[in-house]
Amino acid sequence: MILPENQRKRLLEKGSFIPFHRPWFSGKELAHVADAVNSGRLMGAGPYAGRCEKMLEAALGCKRVLCTNSATAALEMAGLLLGIGPGDEVIVPSFAFVSTANAFALLGATPVFADIRPDTFNLDEEKLEQAITKKTKAIAPVHYAGVGCNMEAISAFGLPVIEDAALGLFAALNGRPLGTIGDFGVFSFHQTKGLTCGEGGALAVNRADIVGRAETVLHFGTDRAQYLAKKQDSYSWCEKGSSFSPSELCTAFLLGQLESVDFILESRKALWQGYHLALEDAEKKGLARRPVIPEGAVHNACQYWLLMADAKKRDLFIEGMNRAGVQAASHYPPLHQTPAGKRLGRSVGHLSISEDIAGRIARLPFWTGMDKSAADKVIDTTLKILARL
Numbered sequence: 001m002i003l004p005e006n007q008r009k010r011l012l013e014k015g016s017f018i019p020f021h022r023p024w025f026s027g028k029e030l031a032h033v034a035d036a037v038n039s040g041r042l043m044g045a046g047p048y049a050g051r052c053e054k055m056l057e058a059a060l061g062c063k064r065v066l067c068t069n070s071a072t073a074a075l076e077m078a079g080l081l082l083g084i085g086p087g088d089e090v091i092v093p094s095f096a097f098v099s100t101a102n103a104f105a106l107l108g109a110t111p112v113f114a115d116i117r118p119d120t121f122n123l124d125e126e127k128l129e130q131a132i133t134k135k136t137k138a139i140a141p142v143h144y145a146g147v148g149c150n151m152e153a154i155s156a157f158g159l160p161v162i163e164d165a166a167l168g169l170f171a172a173l174n175g176r177p178l179g180t181i182g183d184f185g186v187f188s189f190h191q192t193k194g195l196t197c198g199e200g201g202a203l204a205v206n207r208a209d210i211v212g213r214a215e216t217v218l219h220f221g222t223d224r225a226q227y228l229a230k231k232q233d234s235y236s237w238c239e240k241g242s243s244f245s246p247s248e249l250c251t252a253f254l255l256g257q258l259e260s261v262d263f264i265l266e267s268r269k270a271l272w273q274g275y276h277l278a279l280e281d282a283e284k285k286g287l288a289r290r291p292v293i294p295e296g297a298v299h300n301a302c303q304y305w306l307l308m309a310d311a312k313k314r315d316l317f318i319e320g321m322n323r324a325g326v327q328a329a330s331h332y333p334p335l336h337q338t339p340a341g342k343r344l345g346r347s348v349g350h351l352s353i354s355e356d357i358a359g360r361i362a363r364l365p366f367w368t369g370m371d372k373s374a375a376d377k378v379i380d381t382t383l384k385i386l387a388r389l
């Protein structure tokens with residue numbers, strides 16, 4: 001399914017290879033990084049982290065945002081803050097990234113895999129009742145492709161909710177930004193996301209009673225935040241934590257992206273809409289299904305997917321695209337079928353939708369600022385390959 005390296009090189013040399021992803025730079029990142037370097041302060045929780053956190057808090061309207069090394073780190077922080085440990089269970093969708101489950105397995109808890117909805121590929125709220133036991137400590141739904149889960153139904157169980165909004169920054173549900181509805185929201189600034197600093201993330205802490213502890217957990221489980229704020233002249237170990245705070249080199253870079261958020265979102269939404277319109281007829285002909293955006297959801301154009309009629313056609317589609325020099329990709333393998341998922345997790349029922357969607361989904365190349373000729377090539381190639389599946 002992967003284009004042979006020599007063929008990929010040839011296409012790259014000809015300038016006609018369209019990769020799945022390309023990072024976009026605003027041009028402001030290097031000036032901020034140079035400033036951080038010249039300031040002599042590279043360690044975390046400095047002025048650049050502070051500026052990114054203030055921008056995110058203002059944009060999301062949430063109590064406290066903490067910059068972290070990744071969404072994975074933010075999920076681990078949320079698990080620590082809820083005191084999750086051995087004997088506990090956390091409900092997660094099976095169609096999710098490894099970290100959505102691993103963060104809780106790392107603490108000795110059991111990830112409980114529930115199935116997803118066939119329309120949005122989000123956690124199926126109707127499967128939750130049978131997933132909940134006396135041991136359930138939290139629910140961690142993923143807002144797949146930046147489209148909000150049914151948060152009202154998920155929150156109705158009264159359990160703590162950790163929104164995995166790694167793909168959902170600046171998307172919203174019924175007017176509320178994703179990541180600010182549950183107890184915690186988790187965001188990713190990994191290279192493939194809309195806003196990036198290579199590797200990075202953030203934790204939105206939506207409960208006022210946990211903000212102080214969140215800063216402690218961020219700093220190795222110590223009250224170092226008080227020391228850095230010059231409120232005390234030393235710091236000590238207060239609870240379990242880790243080194244979750246990113247270097248100023250990362251947050252300086254990230255600030256350059258946050259300053260261009262309007263352009264980033266506009267550009268991605270235009271590309272998403274261009275794909276969506278161009279593929280309308282193909283959907284009508286039954287060649288592939290396009291994304292569904294439910295009423296009340298505003299997505300963030302983090303990616304564009306198509307659903308093929310069956311797994312064989314999906315594999316042929318990806319192979320055909322890659323041979324034509326347009327890199328398409330599948331997505332998460334269902335976690336309950338992975339070696340660690342089988343060993344460390346528990347499944348609720350058959351999870352047939354997760355297995356089915358994972359086998360049929362294909363994602364198209366997607367990046368901020370993709371030019372018209374590249375977008376046209378993606379569309380033309382997609383239509384051509386779909387027509388001969």
Ligand SMILES: Cc1ncc(COP(=O)(O)O)c(C=O)c1O
Pocket residue numbers: 069070071072073096097099100142164166167187188189190200201
């Ligand atoms: C749903 C979900 N959660 C968590 C992550 C992990 O993000 P990070 O690489 O920032 O740790 C990803 C990565 O793509 C993801 O898709």
